[in-house]
Amino acid sequence: MVTYDAAQLDLTDDQVDRIFRALADATRRDIIGRTLTEESSISELAHRYEMSFAAVRKHITVLEEAQLVCTHRSGRERRIRGNPEHLQKAQALLTTYERLWRERIDRLDALLAED
Amino acid sequence: MVTYDAAQLDLTDDQVDRIFRALADATRRDIIGRTLTEESSISELAHRYEMSFAAVRKHITVLEEAQLVCTHRSGRERRIRGNPEHLQKAQALLTTYERLWRERIDRLDALLAED
């Protein structure tokens, strides 16, 4: 595929899939928001949500694979931190659509101007 | 949930889930791109992809439910058209994260300035 999307951003379709997939869950979006403003451990995060540690761990794995968060172990903890770069790539993708849309408007305007 | 997200955009978590979920598939992103620049029928779209009409129809249903495209019947066809408004909402959500991130930077800067 790679027609309207990732071309400009050196992201494969697969990577783009993973990014949007990861964003498609409220808990994961919340984790992104929190770790973007403040680094956090898994269990700190797990306390905030009504689900098991294991469930939160899985969400973090999904976010890691989408590169929307970075993690590193520090002692017995794993610290999680939001990764703004990859978020900006997602944003840039949506901007691509906006550009397409504007081009369409411009073409319609041009057509109208001809008459 | 609705903490870091939808609050500003009168979208429920569920709606946001649907939007990002719908964006998490290359075929669907391609359909958005095409129908944003040019209205199209389902079978016109189906010719472009190596999958059945039924599969494409399902993708369009997903996009409709996320309100990323609008559809209307015209004779025996169903015309599909990209919906830029909802795409912009998705974009606005990502902008929210950027704002959070910038606030964090500002806070860190402030801390450094204190010392």
Next chain:
DNA sequence: GTCATATGTAACCATGTGGTTTTATGATCA
């Protein structure tokens, strides 16, 4: 060393997803 805490990981389960094929319905055109 012992114990508590944080994490990792596996097995399991219900449900959702992305595809298929098949069959039915509806609209257009000759």
Next chain:
DNA sequence: TGATCATAAAACCACATGGTTACATATGAC
């Protein structure tokens, strides 16, 4: 009217997802 084309909708399938519980392993505190 009949043939054809666009769509709709259902049944089915393999696999992914989002959760669980249970158990193993690491690390820090004492």
